[in-house]
Amino acid sequence: MNERAIEELGKELDAIEAEVKASLGERDRRYITRLIRIQRGLALTGRAVIFASLPLVSSGAPFFCVLASGAVMLGIAKILENMEIGHNVLHGQWDWMNDPEINSRVWEWDNVCPSDQWKHSHNVVHHTWTNVIGKDRDVGYDVLRVTDAQPWKPAYLFQPIYNFVLMLFFEWGVAFHDIEVDRPLSKSKHLLRGIAKKATRQAVKDYVLWPALAGPFFFWVLAANVIANLIRNVWAYTIIFCGHFPEGVHLFTEKDVEGETRARFRVRQIMGSCNIEGGRLFHLMSGNLSHQIEHHLFPDLPSNRYPEIAPRVRALCARYGVPYNTGSLLRQFGTTTLKIWRLSFPSPRRPAIV
């Protein structure tokens, strides 16, 4: 693609952005306020169902069914809160409403990672340096080898295992993501303190207070809450790993992005992101990260608009010959997982250590 075409594409994308921004209004506000109400109602109902199962404790199967459905509801509520609500609010997607609560300044999400740290590691670092090796800390999250360009080390042999562990404890992975292991501890101290404070509150809520309210049934409520958090972790991991790792995604070097214009930046965002195909409910549950490409192009446009923007972006990409990576969840997640397994071994074509 020549410079002219890139700049033209950039202008077309700017036009989409301006058009959508100008059309934001009551409909969008209703979407997010309703969703927040539904999410809170679901969380409360989930907890209530968990407690409602307790009198059945000696009944065997019925007890487990009710307890599990409560846990699933709570898990889904947490998914909605973290993904379609929290992640997007923290991007400032709803700041235009001038709402005192639903805005990126004050929002705190139901996750052990403190919002302010997330806004730095994610909104600033990841969204600016998307897929630039050595700059974007989301490339392998510092622990995984996700491209042949990362030199192989023997430790990577175990990466299928710690990849699995990361999936189970994903919220913790996200929380510690901003702590650079190679940085002196003193520099990370205030970050760690913030995480400790937030994480304590989160843990006290799910693993102490709510179980304690159940008295003798402490462990059942604890178990249900652990499951709810696991559901959220596994789902969030699944969706998020489909964002930038599936087969065919492009990675960049620092040299590639030197002197990058806004339009070039956007082309990199398209080439470095991957969408997942699915129905409306699926997009909602994925926090519209299934529209990862649109999200990276317009991170502060409200996520409820991504579905209508996606076909336009896709058509533009086809017209300008920019690869637009999309596929089923199975394809995107499958190729991601295979890649992580494959890259635990040295790459055949390149020398292992450069």
Added chain:
Amino acid sequence: MATLWSRLNDVAGLVATPLVPSHYLAILNPLWATHTLEGRVEQTRDETNDTRTLTLRPGRNWRRHLPGQHVRVGVAIDGRRVVRTYSISSSPDRDDGKITITVKAKGPASTFLARNVSPGQYVSLSRPEGDFVLSEAPRQLFVTAGSGITPVMSMLRTFELRGSMPDVAHVHYAPTDRDVIFGDELRRITDRYPAYKLSVIQTRERGHFNPGHLPADWEARRFFACGPEALLEQLPPGATIERYHAKRAAIPRDARGGKVHLRMSGLEVGADAQTPLLVVAERAGVAAAHGCRMGICHTCDVTMQSGCVRDLRTGELVTEPGTRIQPCVCAAAGDVALDL
């Protein structure tokens, strides 16, 4: 003991972290919330052809107002929240706990409130504020114009509910008799309390303020004035007057660049219409928080206290005081005051 109780309360509140239990109560009934304050519109009543009184039931978080105080009222227009200040026109001594605000359909926000809000809807409220409040002085003077009568109405209604009216002289300005907000009620009070002397000046016929409208003994009275700035400016200089007016600066639509007031840093610098305000602040030596510098990350967000900026990406003007703007992609469009 109190601290132990509040400690326990804090721990109990953790069941809702990162929210507070009040967020969940608010789903059931917004008026039960304690983390915010909303009011439900209970009734609307047209006072004149462009003025409407809204009766509101404020939520649990409300504190009783003093007669004369005002409240900030927020509504979402086109999805965007705008907040305006209105005097409370009801007396705090009303026994149903409701308050009324009287809104003149002028400007987009007030017009919305006066025309499009119906019973059952919720508006956001601040707690009552302001020190234009009822006085116990035996002799008082009210000078009001147009909707400037609203805070004074709260005072009069309070006197009425108490059943004791001090010696009040009231000069009110309105274009014609029909435009007098609360006209019937004022006449009723006049009939009932000889101590209350109202003179309505119809400005269509008799023009605006002139010192001759004041009672001869005005200097011996506690003087309250409420109305547009043009009225307040004409009042006798040197007098001790409780003044109150709602002011909103007009924004020149075609403004280009302007003076930038960085409030936190106490600086004022000039800016053109192209330079992002983040750069303007940095050149002035203010280390402003930022991340991407291209409008993506919202690290740089800052509150615009007043004035007008242009979003350089869309060309859109932002004029609503209190809006969070992204200084990395906004430039001055006229004078602007930022929390930087």
